Amino acid sequence: MAVQHDASLMEKIVSLCKRRGFIFPSSEIYGGLNGVWDYGPLGAELKRNLKDHWWRSMTQLRDDVVGMDGAILMNRAVWKASGHEKTFSDPLVDCKTCKGRFREDQLDTSQCKMKPSKTPRTCGGELSPPRQFNLMLKTTIGAMEDDSNATYLRPETAQAIFVQFKSVLEVARKKIPFGIAQIGKAFRNEINPRNYTFRSREFEQMELEFFVKPGTGQEWLEYWKEERIKWYTEIGIPREKIHVHEVPDKDRAFYSQGTYDLEYAFPFGVQELEGVAYRTDYDLKQHQEHSGKSLEYFDEETKQKYIPHVVEPSAGVDRTVLALLCEAYREEEVPDEKGKQETRIVMRFSPRIAPVKVGVFPLLKNKPELVKKTGEVANLLRPHMAIFYDESGAIGRRYRRQDEVGTPFGVTIDFETLEGPQKETVTLRHRDSMKQERIPIAGLVTRLSAAIR
Ligand code: GAP
Numbered sequence: 001m002a003v004q005h006d007a008s009l010m011e012k013i014v015s016l017c018k019r020r021g022f023i024f025p026s027s028e029i030y031g032g033l034n035g036v037w038d039y040g041p042l043g044a045e046l047k048r049n050l051k052d053h054w055w056r057s058m059t060q061l062r063d064d065v066v067g068m069d070g071a072i073l074m075n076r077a078v079w080k081a082s083g084h085e086k087t088f089s090d091p092l093v094d095c096k097t098c099k100g101r102f103r104e105d106q107l108d109t110s111q112c113k114m115k116p117s118k119t120p121r122t123c124g125g126e127l128s129p130p131r132q133f134n135l136m137l138k139t140t141i142g143a144m145e146d147d148s149n150a151t152y153l154r155p156e157t158a159q160a161i162f163v164q165f166k167s168v169l170e171v172a173r174k175k176i177p178f179g180i181a182q183i184g185k186a187f188r189n190e191i192n193p194r195n196y197t198f199r200s201r202e203f204e205q206m207e208l209e210f211f212v213k214p215g216t217g218q219e220w221l222e223y224w225k226e227e228r229i230k231w232y233t234e235i236g237i238p239r240e241k242i243h244v245h246e247v248p249d250k251d252r253a254f255y256s257q258g259t260y261d262l263e264y265a266f267p268f269g270v271q272e273l274e275g276v277a278y279r280t281d282y283d284l285k286q287h288q289e290h291s292g293k294s295l296e297y298f299d300e301e302t303k304q305k306y307i308p309h310v311v312e313p314s315a316g317v318d319r320t321v322l323a324l325l326c327e328a329y330r331e332e333e334v335p336d337e338k339g340k341q342e343t344r345i346v347m348r349f350s351p352r353i354a355p356v357k358v359g360v361f362p363l364l365k366n367k368p369e370l371v372k373k374t375g376e377v378a379n380l381l382r383p384h385m386a387i388f389y390d391e392s393g394a395i396g397r398r399y400r401r402q403d404e405v406g407t408p409f410g411v412t413i414d415f416e417t418l419e420g421p422q423k424e425t426v427t428l429r430h431r432d433s434m435k436q437e438r439i440p441i442a443g444l445v446t447r448l449s450a451a452i453r
Pocket residue numbers: 155156157158188190197198199200201202203204205207272273274275312314315316317318319
């Protein structure tokens with residue numbers, strides 16, 4: 001597929017994220033930490049809404065999935081059994097000339113440190129032969145910093161689910177097919193973190209391990225691929241922007257009997273948001289063998305015992321947030337308050353995931369009666385949704401400021417709210433159409449709650 005890389009669009013999005021408090025470089029006052037990011041007030045809300053929506057659709061709205069929240073630190077034996085200690089690595093190449101370190105599979109898209117317009121293959125530097133570099137971040141537990149106390153920060157959340165499979169099954173009283181969902185941090189010592197938050201060293205995953213009867217894995221793989229595509233459209237990513245890449249045999253993990261990558265057309269190219277993989281019985285088998293504990297399932301109906309097979313939709317929170325930011329960003333030519341054309345930046349987030357749902361404004365800030373009434377309306381809405389109260393500047397400017405962070409609704413309290421035939425009504429402004437309507441305060445909560453669900 002031809003990909004249009006839009007570096008300037010990406011720069012604008014990064015700048016807006018910093019300016020308005022979606023995302024900041026971690027430890028910024030000390031020069032940052034490569035591949036690690038902090039989410040500011042708006043970013044934290046956006047991320048939380050996204051995770052809540054995933055959690056709700058996976059657990060609350062389904063009878064066949066339960067949740068869990070595993071620890072980041074696990075017994076090192078887990079990572080030996082899962083194969084991560086031996087094989088979770090990328091091929092690393094050193095440049096002896098510029099001292100840069102690059103992933104061998106990204107040599108053609110990386111920049112030489114001394115000649116940024118060239119790649120490490122074309123700059124003329126001398127490259128070392130590739131060596132395998134393990135991506136897990138090692139740490140030690142306890143007072144002794146020797147290898148016997150070493151373990152890793154988890155590079156995926158999935159293993160906690162596999163090793164607790166039996167315990168969860170017992171308490172949840174579920175029958176196969178059933179799944180365990182989890183959201184949590186994961187860590188990878190990426191050689192080249194890049195593309196903003198897309199490839200980070202610390203990130204979050206939303207993973208479902210769905211346990212099925214042997215022989216039914218392919219059907220469930222198809223099912224979950226479709227479910228997951230539907231989910232992305234629910235949060236505002238149009239179907240045509242999601243590319244489904246069927247990973248060929250040669251590129252799949254050896255234990256996988258089918259994997260789809262769901263990809264999004266980012267400004268820097270079409271890249272993976274989520275992998276939906278049929279992992280067979282590999283993980284449970286490995287843990288059964290290494291732990292010596294049975295991870296078999298007893299099927300009451302057929303009286304058969306078997307190790308369940310697993311289909312895993314594994315999504316990245318940070319990548320999805322980034323896709324939402326890219327998808328939402330628009331520059332539009334619109335008339336200002338005096339009818340003159342101006343460019344507005346608007347984040348067209350779906351109301352469901354928008355960080356702030358409604359801006360609440362007194363028309364004028366120097367009129368105590370307006371400010372008082374606005375405070376009352378704000379307090380009415382506050383228990384039901386995230387609001388932002390703003391009284392400073394012309395009303396048009398305040399609308400624009402909320403447009404720029406994607407707030408779908410604005411509620412303005414003016415003199416008509418206080419007296420006359422329109423008493424106890426407010427102006428409701430819609431972000432995308434910029435249309436305004438008059439609605440009673442008494443109907444606000446119902447109206448807005450329905451619109452953001
Ligand atoms: N349990 C399977 C697993 O971890 P993966 O394809 O390595 O599979 C799943 O990761 C998802 O996690 C990816 O599709 C991506 O969204 C996210 N992810 C992986 N590495 C990441 C990184 N370095 N930075 C941000 N997100 C990452």
